[in-house]
Amino acid sequence: MVSVLRVVFLGLLILVSLRMTAQDFDPVNYVNPFIGTSNYGATNPGAIAPRGMASVSPFNVAGRIDLNPLEKDSQWLSNPYVYENTFLTGFSHVNISGVGCPDLGVIITMPTTGALETNHQKYGSTYTEETAKAGYYSTKLKKYDVEVQATASTRTGVTRYSFPAGKSNILLNLGLGLTNEQGAMAHIVSPTEIEGMRMVGSFCYNNPEAAYPVYFVAKFSKPADNFGVWKTPYKNEGEEAQWMAYNGKTRIKERFSREVVGDSIGAYMTYDFSSPEQVEVKIGVSYVSIENARDNLENEVGDSSFEEVYAQTKTEWKKKLRVVEVEGGTEDEKTIFYTALYHTQIHPNIFNDVNGEYPEIATGKIGKTEGTRYTTFSLWDTYRNYHQLMSLLYPQEQLDMVKSMLEMYDENGWLPKWELNSTETFTMVGDPAAIVLADTYLRGLTDFDVDKAYEAMLKSATQIEENPLRPGLEEYLKKGYVSVDAGVPGPVSVTQEYNAADYAIALLAKELGKEEDHEVFKERSVSYRKLYNSDSKFLQPKHIDGDWLEGFDPLAGANFTKNPGFIEGNAWQYLFMLSHDAEGLIQLMGGKVAYEKKLDAVFNEGQFDMANEPDFAYPYLYNFIPGSEHKAQKKVQELLKEYYKNSPDGLPGNDDTGTMSAWAVYSMMGFYPQVPAETTYSLTAPIFDKIKINLNTDFYPKENLVIIKEEVSGKNKAGEIFIDNSPLNTFFIKHETLINSNELLFFQDLE
């Protein structure tokens, strides 16, 4: 009875609050782009539209190590902006967010005043009054008293510089960049336009041969009084150099209006203002051509003012973020939540131009899409929770991502592993694409060529020769594991990853009625068990002959140190990774008690790593231990509190193209995709009093799903969960059940 009354009461409340939120609630106000800009979160506070190809990030990672403790060339640094740094050398117009390797961070504008200076070490400035919102960034450069405002449409970065009276310059530095690639072209078309290109690539210091161009067109709202190009050449050696007074020195090519190419070049526009003036700069980008960059700019932005572009982008963000509406919780919690959701909408990003063109992977051809071609697939990260979240909240986008992956298969002959701008960077291990494809299909998003997808999965799962996705496959098929003798880094991790992929194939095979495949792959999916050493109670690296590798240290491999068995982690952080075989591991360990004890130990001994993906699902594993489910609730809440904050260090580590943020979004909503490719969620407890998920009715039967947290005193109902007024009596729920329900209700203990 209580519950019926409650439902009626809540129903009224919902109606009221719906009307309220529809008019007043703006999640955009809860985005703090500074979250993740410290503690190696590797996000940036720059202005970007949802899944934008272009963005405008403050660039403060170059030069003056006294002011920039995290300087790009003095260490491994993967982001254009670091909160602690204070020396800014411009605003980069293509950027990657939340990754672990440097790339892009190029097409850098910088306003200066006074005499022209092209050396960033000299023209850089400290800054103050930073503001960052979804689609907007601003700051004031102390050295020049210039205010910079930035916004962006999908493929165009827009900056506005408020100059004092006097001589002012807008530099376009094409030498500087976060990428370690070099080479650019600049061509001043007129006093209001510069076109050009910049080479980028070698992500994670891999595959430098594939470095590729990004093209741009920059339009200036006011014609420059003077303009030019600069070039810093190689320093010639040998006798001839004695006649070259200019040897190795930067040269200014004033009013030069032909193409200039070189490893270190730039262009500038100069103004002489009699009173304070604003200049707006619009930079359209494209990975296809200068013409397309211009076309992107014209189509998206054209003659729109800065304000108009920002208003449009803000509207897009609002639309995006209102897919979930929350009530209750603190302002900080709301900000953490919506910023996390915001961070899931940066990558994968749009790769095709307005006209549909994009550079294909591997073919060297220009492809054309009718829909959206996505890029930046950090699949080793994102297969675990990110794409599941996208399937729930943005099913059309998830389908387009799957289609993009299948296009890559068409073009390249292989599914992507870590694809960036149509280059395969071969970063990380495993065969994650199969999992994403299977997971999407099994969640009911079936509008893609599943036969092709299945064929592609099987290819990487079975082709032994010249298989770029699954090194060590021959051993894996023969022995069930990749040995330390295979020459494959992290063979235990690799074995587990292949198991995870094979499990996904097994599930999809079953769905497609391929029973035989299902059996084969299901069996393959638990072969990691052969690496379980019942003496050490760990998974351990093994020789091909079955002997354990000597000198096993379960702690080796933490903090990115080298490790003979694991990738980016140690034996603790991988032990429980394969949730799909939680029952198998329980058996290996000798039962639930031992399992729980070991799981407790992960946390108690400080071995849980919130900053990397392999142990992401660990806290939810308590749901496999009846009676200990409250530990999952507690642990998730603790981790959220400890690692996710409304501050620059508010991410546990690299955002991993939104994977870290997806963990927070799910966890704050009270459920989590426990097993990749399995559609069952693990349930804990929501952070907010009420969460309304607005579902896309093109794909889902209901307009929305409401999640309620009701705090109750006493232990009666505490921890109980109701689905559409019926007690659930389990801590797992199928995706299918969830999307067919109206309300998920968590009773929580009012402590």
Next chain:
Amino acid sequence: MVSVLRVVFLGLLILVSLRMTAQDFDPVNYVNPFIGTSNYGATNPGAIAPRGMASVSPFNVAGRIDLNPLEKDSQWLSNPYVYENTFLTGFSHVNISGVGCPDLGVIITMPTTGALETNHQKYGSTYTEETAKAGYYSTKLKKYDVEVQATASTRTGVTRYSFPAGKSNILLNLGLGLTNEQGAMAHIVSPTEIEGMRMVGSFCYNNPEAAYPVYFVAKFSKPADNFGVWKTPYKNEGEEAQWMAYNGKTRIKERFSREVVGDSIGAYMTYDFSSPEQVEVKIGVSYVSIENARDNLENEVGDSSFEEVYAQTKTEWKKKLRVVEVEGGTEDEKTIFYTALYHTQIHPNIFNDVNGEYPEIATGKIGKTEGTRYTTFSLWDTYRNYHQLMSLLYPQEQLDMVKSMLEMYDENGWLPKWELNSTETFTMVGDPAAIVLADTYLRGLTDFDVDKAYEAMLKSATQIEENPLRPGLEEYLKKGYVSVDAGVPGPVSVTQEYNAADYAIALLAKELGKEEDHEVFKERSVSYRKLYNSDSKFLQPKHIDGDWLEGFDPLAGANFTKNPGFIEGNAWQYLFMLSHDAEGLIQLMGGKVAYEKKLDAVFNEGQFDMANEPDFAYPYLYNFIPGSEHKAQKKVQELLKEYYKNSPDGLPGNDDTGTMSAWAVYSMMGFYPQVPAETTYSLTAPIFDKIKINLNTDFYPKENLVIIKEEVSGKNKAGEIFIDNSPLNTFFIKHETLINSNELLFFQDLE
């Protein structure tokens, strides 16, 4: 009587020989492009069409100093090819001939066999079986057993590579070059086409800010089996470099088909031939755009075979060179003569594309010409004899050159000084354009805007502030000379050059009826006299207050050593330079005896420099000393014999874009333009028995002028000269007289 008989007899002879030559005489057979490729002649034996924008020169000046004693980076070297060098690293497709500073020598192809190697130090080869003709070059690369043949149309270089069976490569090295500029773009469009650009400029190590692009399209007759681009990046420094295994190393971008830019890049096409095969490569160039380079290639060459292109170019050369037909003389003398004429047809070269477009000077705009836009104006050299020869032999071209110079004035606000590809290189001194314009007009080639020309001359002659052509003008106008205190290099030389220009202006002013200007400039034209020191009997550098600079050494300045008074020469080499004031100098020196004695001393004391322009007219000065004219004849013949040979060292020094060769052409024909802008020729004696100059009847009244050398025994007629059967009784003849005559007859002593 004798002479009348002779004339009749000769008349018959002429008829006979005319018929003979019309059918059989091919001056192209007398071109030896190796002349000038040693002894710093700075010509190259490459294939070129008359005044071609493109040419294909063997490139043997890079790397392996053991094989290339004249290596481009180990010394001041201004040519892509040196006869003594033996290590060849390719074939450059834009080149300058006969200049004293390095530039161009880029877009370098190289055939190799076996594994791909992109380092020219490693892939270079020795060679054998060199052949060079007008429009043709061939050699065999020893290392690869590959024959290379080259020809060219005006804007397209064509090479043919005869490969043995097996793996072969055609490299297109865009890093290597004679220029010390860097930066290129390469884009493999298809297995038969590469497009791109290369930065060039900084001629004479001046004005590096003006470095500019040359564009190209390369078409291959056979589709490559494989292709790619290479790039050698900067070497990164700092901590980050430790993760870059590829740091600073050349990377091969196999099958890469996007644009690649950088300071050191190249592209390659690879073949795998089952039997010996030929590949033809056509490279169209343009200074405007890739599109124009493609258009130039298509329009000029299209699908023509190597043989067809060569046949066409050979025909053009034949037409060009047959403007003069000679009889008698040795085979070597004919070869020296026609090679010299050939060398006058390299520069100034055509700068506009087939569609008329060219980059304007200074404006940054693309201009369009209805006629021909010329470039490479080495005017300090060419004002002395080259343009006079062009007016006589190729009046339409000379007019087009004048029009190009006036276009430059329109574009730049100033006439050219040393213009190269629409950059003002500011090489050398003086104000030579005025002389060329006046000289052309006064020779009757008046079809240009003489008012504009006059305005342009006056501007540089009178504008004191911000005058890039005449530094030190203020002093010059005030004092009559540029002093050593003016901060202008070589102030004595500069004063003399300004006098020469002012003399030209005076002559043109008179012709245009500007009597007042005539008087002013005539007076200005002899102000060098103030620098004559009657004690030393030399022109000497002077202080602004009138004192001589102490420590005068008439020998200082020889061999390009520094000199306070003179540019590229010493006091001997400049003393007699101003032929227009020969009478004035005779007076200064105290009469003809002293003058002759000093002139003798120039030669006797080894101070005459055949390798540079200031004393070019010295030997002819004996014609100003009645009774000593035979010395002019003798000296000219001696100098021809000593310095002009049918061998690689067959030029006295830098050809100076044909000026050195023009001296030989005139001198071998027996006359010489004594005073720039004055249309009077000095006469000596021809080398050949008969010379027929085929005049352009659009400009001149007669179809041809015949010059006869008749050797007579005894002293009766020796040295006598007849014009149209009348004794001339002087050693000077007006251009006007000459072109209105049929025959110039020299009686020579049969010794």
